[in-house]
Amino acid sequence: MEYRDLKAQYKKLKPEMDSAISEIIENSNYISGRQVGELEEQLAAFIGAKHCISCGNGTDALMIALMAWGIGEGDAVFVPDFTFFSTGEAPAVLGAVPIFLDVDPATFNMSIPALECAVKRVIKDGKLKPKVVIPVDLFGLPAEHEAIRSIAEKYGMAVLEDGAQGFGGNINGKRACSFGDISTTSFFPAKPLGCYGDGGAIFTDDDETSGLLRSICVHGKGTSRYDNVRLGMNSRLDTLQAAILKVKLKAFAEYELNAVNEVAAMYDAKLKGKVITPKIPSQYYSSWAQYTIRLKNKIQRDNLQKKLKENGIPSMIYYIKPMHAQKAFKKLAYYDEDYPETIKLCDTVLSLPMHPYLDEKTVDVICSLIEII
Numbered sequence: 001m002e003y004r005d006l007k008a009q010y011k012k013l014k015p016e017m018d019s020a021i022s023e024i025i026e027n028s029n030y031i032s033g034r035q036v037g038e039l040e041e042q043l044a045a046f047i048g049a050k051h052c053i054s055c056g057n058g059t060d061a062l063m064i065a066l067m068a069w070g071i072g073e074g075d076a077v078f079v080p081d082f083t084f085f086s087t088g089e090a091p092a093v094l095g096a097v098p099i100f101l102d103v104d105p106a107t108f109n110m111s112i113p114a115l116e117c118a119v120k121r122v123i124k125d126g127k128l129k130p131k132v133v134i135p136v137d138l139f140g141l142p143a144e145h146e147a148i149r150s151i152a153e154k155y156g157m158a159v160l161e162d163g164a165q166g167f168g169g170n171i172n173g174k175r176a177c178s179f180g181d182i183s184t185t186s187f188f189p190a191k192p193l194g195c196y197g198d199g200g201a202i203f204t205d206d207d208e209t210s211g212l213l214r215s216i217c218v219h220g221k222g223t224s225r226y227d228n229v230r231l232g233m234n235s236r237l238d239t240l241q242a243a244i245l246k247v248k249l250k251a252f253a254e255y256e257l258n259a260v261n262e263v264a265a266m267y268d269a270k271l272k273g274k275v276i277t278p279k280i281p282s283q284y285y286s287s288w289a290q291y292t293i294r295l296k297n298k299i300q301r302d303n304l305q306k307k308l309k310e311n312g313i314p315s316m317i318y319y320i321k322p323m324h325a326q327k328a329f330k331k332l333a334y335y336d337e338d339y340p341e342t343i344k345l346c347d348t349v350l351s352l353p354m355h356p357y358l359d360e361k362t363v364d365v366i367c368s369l370i371e372i373i
């Protein structure tokens with residue numbers, strides 16, 4: 001059994017995919033080909049954002065956004081403690097201080113009280129300026145963007161939505177990757193919309209910011225690639241990946257997003273009363289980057305993972321270690337006492353096989369092995 005069955009997807013898309021890929025190879029237009037611009041337009045339309053700028057991966061996307069705002073030394077950037085490393089890595093690489101926040105265990109997303117409390121503490125300490133908050137749409141569920149926006153406005157901070165896992169989710173019809181002043185996503189193969197390698201995209205409604213982001217993606221270009229007006233990066237989406245994503249975006253919008261929500265409903269029904277299933281608040285829609293259950297304690301969780309493995313069923317622990325406890329952030333000296341919910345989640349979560357091509361029989365087999373009350 002596959003954790004995320006990319007082979008089943010390819011089988012279904014094969015004729016279209018093969019012709020899209022061979023067209024690029026025949027034309028040999030590997031960088032900045034026509035398909036890149038076409039994909040950007042389609043992505044912007046799907047999200048409901050004015051501009052889409054594609055780039056090399058989701059980590060670059062975060063870095064480029066922070067660079068566009070000139071984030072660096074002396075700045076505080078607020079990041080959930082329960083996320084993939086990139087969210088904290090990007091501000092730290094630029095010299096800013098990531099301030100980690102505990103999460104709401106029911107949604108796995110940034111805790112709103114923790115955010116306001118941390119901002120107040122930073123202001124009181126007076127050493128750093130609160131500049132940016134990076135909400136993550138973890139496991140496909142959008143963060144509490146309305147509440148985050150109002151705190152950001154209150155303290156004069158920008159919002160950078162990390163939608164690497166959120167692509168396809170929405171709140172009341174407003175799509176993930178449209179909530180930030182800048183929003184980013186990743187096309188890593190295992191994300192809700194993945195390519196056949198690395199890829200990423202940045203979204204914004206602001207014309208000036210859009211131009212800045214595009215310049216930073218290509219060595220800080222001015223009027224041409226050989227006119228360099230600022231320092232930037234080399235971060236582009238290959239034409240091949242853009243062509244692949246065009247085929248995948250169509251399938252994603254037409255049926256995959258629906259299908260993966262149907263799989264989630266099957267899991268919910270079959271696991272009800274056995275373990276804690278993911279909570280999707282009303283008006284929220286998830287793109288199910290992960291289907292993550294919670295057990296009572298670490299022993300139960302580890303035993304269940306072992307049992308699944310013995311039966312040939314892959315499962316993952318996202319995430320085994322909180323951000324504040326990563327060795328890379330050791331010198332920032334965070335305290336475990338500030339992160340009770342994240343620490344508990346790291347010990348009790350388990351993510352089950354999840355993708356749009358999972359059938360009910362397979363879900364039955366997985367759920368029949370989960371018997372803990």
Ligand SMILES: *Cc1c(COP(=O)(O)O)cnc(C)c1O
Pocket residue numbers: 057058059060083084086087136162164165186187188198199200
């Ligand atoms: C995957 C991921 C990223 C980074 O994306 P890459 O394309 O792998 O660089 C950033 N943030 C979150 C929350 C992610 O899950």
